[in-house]
Amino acid sequence: MLKVYDLSLEDDILPLFNYTNSGESESLLKQIINKPLGSISEIHDRQQIIQALILNWDVLEAFSYQRLDYREVKNFLDDVASKRIVLETRQLKAFIKFTYDDSWRQQLRSRSVQVINFFHKLSSCFFSRLSIAFFPASFQTHLQVVKGFINKLSIEQQAELVAQQKFNLKATVHFSQKLDKLTPEEVSALWNSLAAVEAYISITKGILDHQFNFPAFNNNAFNLQNFYHPLLRDPVKNSLRLASNDNVVLLTGPNMSGKSTMLRAVSLCVYLAHIGFAVPASAAVIPYFDTISIAINTNDSLQDGYSHFMAEVKNLKAVVHEINSGKSCFAIFDELFRGTNSDDALDITATTIKGLAKYNNCYFFISTHLLGLKKTTSIQGVKQLSIGCTLNNDLPVFTYRLQPGWSELKIGRILFEKEGIPEMLQSEV
Template sequence: MKANVTDLEIEKQLLPLFDFTGNTYARKKLAGILSELPDTQEGVYERQALIKSFIDNGYAYTEITYSTHDFEEVLHSFTRINDQYYYYDSNHIIATVQLLWRRRYRHSMRSRLAQLALFMAQLHAYFEAIDPEVFPLVFGERMASLKQYLSMFRAREIAHRIRKDRFGIKDQLFLLDLLNRKIDEKTAKGHWETFYAYEAWLSMAKGIVKHGFVFPEFTDSGFQMQDFYHPALREPVKNDLDTNGPVMLLTGPNMSGKSTLLKAIGICVYLAHAGMGVPASLCRLPYFDSITVIINLSDDLKHGYSHFMMEVQHLKNVVQEAHTGKRCFAVFDELFRGTNVDDALDISQETINGLHHFKGSFFVISTHLYQLQPLLKEANAWYIDCMLKDHVPQFLYRLRAGWSDLKIGRIIFEKEGLPALLQSK
């Protein structure tokens, strides 16, 4: 799946919605899941099935509680497997003598091993209640393997003796034998990766439940969303969109919320293709082969491209993909604002008419070119509602079908006192 969605600010605005992880490795895994879209519709449904298994079986409401400091210390112990610090003879009598003789390490070793046992006991207590068979096959197999791995440490009984201050040489040598001989670094790393993956998917499920996101449904045609909104807003206005056809034209005055609404649509489409829930009460849309969201466009000084040239290049890339038969989703905010009004009007009309040929794709274009209305009488036009009250703009942030004819640029200009400031002294 190809996605050009820098303007959606995935890591800054979306990742925090799903981040309930307890360590940096699980958080990195979560970020990877969020940024790497499956290549097929079947892959999207597989992700949905995995997340739903967390929710439907109640695991999304559970907590893996542990100290981040303890986790880092325990992980450090595993990264030093086969280090001389942990090496003791396989013969318990000799190993006991070694342990007693190494006074420099004796107390720190005992402390580290106790920390390891207590941490693994916490994990074992949590995963003991997890049924691997409720998950999709491959993930379930990984969970079964992780549970078997955790049971090797006999952590619960050792933790009990630690709390009773009966953590003796025998228990210490048992753990050292595991670290030295029973578990190699590659095996340990594989199980930690499974733990990170579990916590990342659990975190994803938690986010979907907490925010009340809904899983989308892919259809052959049409684009329908109810009560959709931008999830980063504290008090968002929710909107409905039910449309057919490949092009949606969006108008509205300055500051009416066009860019935010475009981002909200883009986020819903992106999360849908990531296999996650979307911020809406209902979402039905086609499966797209590529996703492009162009909102905060600027010049490319490195390659000597002007703003207009950047607009043309992004549009060209999308159209070329659509020409190959791919279903493309694209958002363009104020397309062709980088050129003069006459050119913008002419090529906007040609672009919008041309994009109608790509059935199965969906292009959302916002514009300030109100002169397009008589030229595109059959256009699928929508606008962000705004009204004037006592010559003051009232922004409603409601999506309506049709064209906007409200212009408030002059009103804002005058309200800020610029006409007086610009008069000669």
């Protein structure tokens, strides 16, 4: 089960890592971001790829190309490989054709030079300088596909002819002969591998630019040091350490104190870790979870005909079904059951907390305004945390700091009165 719509992956998180130049690379990056990996070994493999790119960053930092060049080169090679463009490879006939069709000769030479220059830059500036041994075998394959393609077209020799202005009619025919041998499968493999390399370079740049750090995995620990949400301009960084039996975290704090943002920050660290990325924290040790469910903006479902409350019930039921099948689970419930009346909400939230607290290898974060839940502190497996807020001249001062214990501060009435609404309501009509 994966429910992470509320993290706004493509709108908020993708831009943190998207430095791609082509639509193919961006599409692959979206796929990577939207799909958690299936095991810790797969996560370690992806981490190793990114760490190898970091070791080669002095070579890759300036990786780029012109979008228009890429598109034109790709279209040309695709057309050649699929024989939509038929090249004359017999030297005598080519010379005769070029003699009588100057525009075609100029066009073919121009396209050939564009192909040569495009791959020469990729080779001389980047691929030929990489230390491939750093990379896991799965990623070495992509690098070898690109380098093999460059070698097959003898790009270095062709580029030298172009530089010396010796890429003449004869050289154009010889290069056409190489192009004519390309198969659709070879060309497709080239673009797929180039997109993969570029997508991972883009991820690496995002990680380095934002100074994220790689997490470790331990099924008996949940520890986030100095974590934050990267979309905040000047974020307050918090730390969170949970024992293996702290199955339910009950989070309290007044409105506007930052509970939802806190939950998003924790969720983002967990999610990014599960796609093999570094996380917005100075250090992180977390379990591997089979199921991730984030419910921060649970709304009515018009399509399914569910009310807000029923949507919450259905979401909770899906989570419980997963954990009852033996899966480890990380779940967020922001103000659980706020879609029903306070009496019902208190009763069924207490029942939910008591039930969830018995599940080991799972962590559930529940934010609430229900003061009656304070007594759940006596339930084994429940940890109560709050977000700091003080009053200064009857105005709330938010610290955005995570702290142990329960928050009973009520600022609703204070703000209501500060705005002079009671007096306004008492005025004569």
